[in-house]
Amino acid sequence: MTTFTAMANNPPDPQSVCSPITSSAIFIVATLAPGSDPADKVRAWSADVAALTRSVGKRVPSGNLSCVCGFGSSAWDTLFGNPRPASLHAFREFGAQGRRAVATPGDILLHIRADQMDLCFELATQLLSSLGDAISVVDEVQGFRYFDMRSMVGFVDGTENPAGRQAVNFTIIGDEDPSFTGGSYVLVQKYLHNMSAWNELSVEAQERIIGRTKLSDIELGDSVKPSCSHSSLTTITKDGQEVKILRDNMPFGRPGAGEFGTYFIGYARSPEPIEQMLENMFVGRPPGNYDRLLDFSTAVTGGLFFVPSADLLEELADRKP
Numbered sequence: 247m248t249t250f251t252a253m254a255n256n257p258p259d260p261q262s263v264c265s266p267i268t269s270s271a272i273f274i275v276a277t278l279a280p281g282s283d284p285a286d287k288v289r290a291w292s293a294d295v296a297a298l299t300r301s302v303g304k305r306v307p308s309g310n311l312s313c314v315c316g317f318g319s320s321a322w323d324t325l326f327g328n329p330r331p332a333s334l335h336a337f338r339e340f341g342a343q344g345r346r347a348v349a350t351p352g353d354i355l356l357h358i359r360a361d362q363m364d365l366c367f368e369l370a371t372q373l374l375s376s377l378g379d380a381i382s383v384v385d386e387v388q389g390f391r392y393f394d395m396r397s398m399v400g401f402v403d404g405t406e407n408p409a410g411r412q413a414v415n416f417t418i419i420g421d422e423d424p425s426f427t428g429g430s431y432v433l434v435q436k437y438l439h440n441m442s443a444w445n446e447l448s449v450e451a452q453e454r455i456i457g458r459t460k461l462s463d464i465e466l467g468d469s470v471k472p473s474c475s476h477s478s479l480t481t482i483t484k485d486g487q488e489v490k491i492l493r494d495n496m497p498f499g500r501p502g503a504g505e506f507g508t509y510f511i512g513y514a515r516s517p518e519p520i521e522q523m524l525e526n527m528f529v530g531r532p533p534g535n536y537d538r539l540l541d542f543s544t545a546v547t548g549g550l551f552f553v554p555s556a557d558l559l560e561e562l563a564d565r566k567p
């Protein structure tokens with residue numbers, strides 16, 4: 247059995263978790279076909295992801311193409327067995343009927359980012375064609391950057407993201423799980439918005455829901471910011487220290503079909519902070535004091551995935567459960 251001991255002086259390279267914000271992205275969630283042949287194919291493919299990304303990316307060096315690949319909990323067991331990432335589990339649902347963070351099927355996540363959609367499109371095509379019928383795509387979303395970094399609901403999104411070394415510290419696993427140093431966890435949810443109801447609110451009412459001003463993106467002062475604002479409920483602390491996650495949400499939609507959405511994606515070095523945020527949003531802190539953004543937004547998918555380090559992703563090709 248291969249062991250994955252992180253060398254103190256030479257820690258494994260993470261995948262492109264902390265890569266720069268781009269103007270386009272494709273999110274693909276797929277399920278694994280049953281049987282040993284599909285599993286063999288996916289294992290072999292995991293060694294090719296980086297090379298395919300290099301091949302497509304090299305054609306437009308300024309395009310910032312990157313790909314992050316993650317695996318769901320039961321897929322990890324089927325594909326790679328033990329050791330398994332310490333905190334990997336199935337997506338935990340939060341909230342009750344009518345306001346619920348739902349879990350939906352998903353074994354493999356691809357988060358493809360670039361400054362041009364053609365790069366994302368080409369890489370998605372190459373990665374999926376190499377997987378062939380070993381997988382079935384169950385969700386595919388093409389996201390775009392909306393004006394000055396705004397979310398579909400019109401507010402600037404991503405402002406409070408950690409940056410630089412802080413982003414790495416909040417997202418990349420260190421010594422706490424030595425077989426998986428350099429890895430990360432990623433949680434995704436596809437939200438659909440009722441934009442006509444949202445747009446009926448005054449700008450001031452929307453600002454109280456988000457907790458920031460709409461035009462200038464300034465955080466509301468403590469005396470006016472409600473404790474149920476999105477910004478309050480997603481600000482969490484542990485042992486007196488704020489715990490952040492790294493988000494790269496993307497708007498998506500089809501105006502002709504009346505579809506207006508946000509693809510939420512959050513990275514962290516443990517699922518715990520993201521799940522705490524979900525509980526605060528859907529159940530409320532305290533219970534009942536929930537996120538009013540959810541009166542206008544419905545989560546239609548939900549998945550939790552482990553993102554191996556770039557080194558481990560290549561080595562996984564040689565593993566069998």
Ligand code: HEM
Pocket residue numbers: 397398399401402403404405406407435437456458476477478480481491493495508510512520521523524539543
């Ligand atoms: C309906 C989908 C969502 C939309 C449209 C949305 C939009 C926003 C906006 C506009 C901001 C303020 C600017 C910023 O700091 O980024 C924000 C902040 C934030 N959101 Fe969301 N968000 C959504 C879902 C989520 C979810 C599901 C989570 C976590 C599970 C989350 C976590 C956060 C965090 C941690 C912040 C920063 C809070 C702070 O430090 O002030 N968001 N979001």
